[in-house]
Amino acid sequence: MVTFKKVLAQSFIWILLALIYLPILLLIVWSFNSSTVLGVWQTGNGVNGSGLTGEVYEALFRSEEIGRALGNTVIVALSSATVATLLGTMGAMGAYYCKRRTTAIIEAVNQIPVVNAEVIIAMSLTVMFVMVGNIIFHENLFSFWTLLIGHVVLSAPFVYLNVKPKLLQLDPSLYEAALDLNATPSLAVRKVIIPQILPGILSGFMLAISLSLDDFIVTAFTSGPGLLSGQGTIVTLSTYVQSKIKKGPVPAEMRALTTFIFLLVVGIAVGYTIFNNVRAKRGSSHSSKRAKALARAEGRR
Amino acid sequence: MRYKFARKAPVIPYAVFLILFVILPILIIIYYAFTDAQGYFSFESLVEFFTNTTKLDVLFVSLLIGFFNTLLCLIIAFPLAYVLANPKLNNNYVLVILFVVPMWINFVLRTGAMKEMLSWIGINGGTHPITATMIGMVYNYLPFTILPLYSTMLKLDRSQIEAAKDLGCNPLQTFIKNIIPQSLPGIVSAGMMCFMPTMSSYVISDTLSDGRIMLFGNSIYLSFSQLDWNGGSFMSLVMLVIVFLTMLFTRRFSRNTDPERGGASW
Incomplete structure (x- = not known):
């Protein structure tokens, strides 16, 4: 029964996450296509005519x-x-x-x-x-x-x-x-x-x-x-x-920039999480060392 | 004695800054709100605001959209925060961070992405201005409501909830009589984080409704670009009064809670 509740809770979380990320992810997917609007996948160019191209990225780097x-x-x-x-x-x-x-x-x-x-x-x-x-x-x-x-x-x-x-x-x-x-x-x-x-x-x-x-x-x-x-x-x-x-x-160029912004933001978030975890671990060992040292000093007195 | 002054001295530039760029502009707004175009004292803008139906409409629509957006955000964020903070249902802190990460992507860009997605599925400003605006509002302000609620939910007294169950409350009663009162400060501060900015937002309503929905932000922007400073200033003053009243209302609920609300830390 508890597991059923947990599955329900987790799916609620993940559905909301998916909805929140959906617009951004769609922009990123369409950054590999040269269509002007979202939802229309333009074919005929790119890899084997599938429409998969880096044209938008080239345009981004050229855009003053x-x-x-x-x-x-x-x-x-x-x-x-x-x-x-x-x-x-x-x-x-x-x-x-x-x-x-x-x-x-x-x-x-x-x-x-x-x-x-x-x-x-x-x-x-x-x-x-x-x-x-x-x-x-x-x-x-x-x-x-x-x-x-x-x-x-x-x-x-x-x-x-x-x-x-x-x-x-x-x-x-x-x-x-x-x-x-x-x-x-x-x-x-x-x-x-x-x-x-x-x-x-x-x-x-x-x-x-x-x-x-x-x-x-x-x-x-x-x-x-x-x-x-x-x-x-x-x-x-x-x-x-x-x-x-x-x-x-x-x-279209902004779609390509979105990819970079997204990667940067996710990178920062991952880095921050790891940094915090490491600091929390080091902090706790540090403070326990200090506590031991303090205890020792107390004993000596 | 000299040392004591040296410790206080750093406050001077900040105090000067606050006076020049926070207090003085507000005084100027008040001055413009109660003068006419020639600079003489008048209630012209006040009378115009309360007799002009378009401006009263703006007030009404802003309040309405602000209210419904706050309600929707709370309805979604409350169970979410509860689930995220409950160690039995979720023990992955990274999920909380994942909800915050999109806030770091430029919000105009996110609004643009939402606009394209909505017009792809056939909801655009021309056909469904209200639906599109509401979806955009919830999308943008949901993370702001999740954080304060999450930090209150972390501090929920679990033993109290257990006790309520042991004493014969059914889940609904436990929820209404125990969980909601316990998390009230979080609900109020989350609502505040959502209501105020929604009422005065500009970009979301302007782009998602194709300019069909006028909120306070749009209306002030418009009167400013039409060089109607007196009217715009009076609208700003009305908004300022609403901000002040909401603050007073919030104070009543959060007086006894900790100063570090979710809003301040993000």
């Missing part, structure tokens, strides 16, 4: 438009995640030592972009940029920098939220011990605090990257003249794909 969008996306994601991580980590560290009321105010404001709708963040920033540009600078402010600010607003609060719990776990006496041992405050921060909150900083950074990669609305509102081309507006993968699927099917 996609190359530029991809480059922009990566540059924006990395730079905004770096700035967001710096700002958010510093904010969390500073707020940790502030008075309770100051911290509460900062945390309340920090929560606004987290719960707010993206479209409001985008609209309000854009209106402000236009206003400031008209009144103070007398020029159009929209550029890479406005886009960067937009993405940082989106992601820095999440970095803050990721770093904060790690700070709360810190042993405050370690920092004071470092100061007593003649370390300057900045050295103590670098050598004592940063290494301990590093996991929080890293997960904040990864989250910032994923938010930036996924963003459409803020990019569409706040981007200015192109980053890699120097003209038009900055096109990222999101805005590029959106402009295409609004009118028709996903461009």
Whole structure:
């Protein structure tokens, strides 16, 4: 009876997984065919006329438009995640030592972009940029920098939220011990605090990257003249794909790019899982060693 | 004394950043919401919003689609999270990761993939705008609902469920009287993760319904591109109020639970 339940549960899980992956997998299957739409398998060319070809991949490598969008996306994601991580980590560290009321105010404001709708963040920033540009600078402010600010607003609060719990776990006496041992405050921060909150900083950074990669609305509102081309507006993968699927099917070259994105994402997920498993094993053996050492020290005393 | 200041100092750039790019833009939105095109104080946008049937329709449709999407996501994600977190039914953590992995693929691309698949089987924006949009919404927001529910389900008190069974509850009663109350914080935070973004989404409704369904996101985008800043700002303000009310509602349920909700960690 229990096994029947388990079979039912497992099939429920796998059916849902299949449904979630189906659209992406279909795109990947059709990336080996030169048809313009999904569902029509064009034959007559490729291996033995079966339609199995790598033409779409060739087109992908030749496409300047996609190359530029991809480059922009990566540059924006990395730079905004770096700035967001710096700002958010510093904010969390500073707020940790502030008075309770100051911290509460900062945390309340920090929560606004987290719960707010993206479209409001985008609209309000854009209106402000236009206003400031008209009144103070007398020029159009929209550029890479406005886009960067937009993405940082989106992601820095999440970095803050990721770093904060790690700070709360810190042993405050370690920092004071470092100061007593003649370390300057900045050295103590670098050598004592940063290494301990590093996991929080890293997960904040990864989250910032994923938010930036996924963003459409803020990019569409706040981007200015192109980053890699120097003209038009900055096109990222999101805005590029959106402009295409609004009118028709996903461009054939994007199907090929989907294959690569999918492989990359799955690779990262597998790597992350293995890394976590190894760390968990090593961590447990390490802590048991420490426990033994502690026990020994206790016994000696 | 100097040391104490040095420890607090890093907060300054972040505080300045929050004031300049979070608080100030919202104040500007409020300013535009209550002025007219000439910059004088007026309730023009407010009156227009509550008398213009297209804008009220947008509010109504957004609430409706947000509600049904949240409901559908919860109906699918709740049993799924329960099954995933139950060691008797599943002890493979990798399956949980598999549900999260698609979130790393660009969501516009995923929406495009969904659009093509749907038009292949004959559901396109021209013929079935609502069905197509709902499928796209559930497809996109399901992972966001699974995670908070999963993390609550992991903490379910199994002995309590056993006790309910021992004391003569049938499975339905156990479910209603024990499992649902125990996982309520997860349900509320999952619903929040789903409801808010659905109401204000732009890409999914725009592409999957061929522009036939206007949600808050689409409407704000439209008024902005038509340079109707006052109207757009007022709509943003209405959305902001809805966000705020939902927050208050959520607070009531999750006050006594741990701060690390599933939403914050992804």
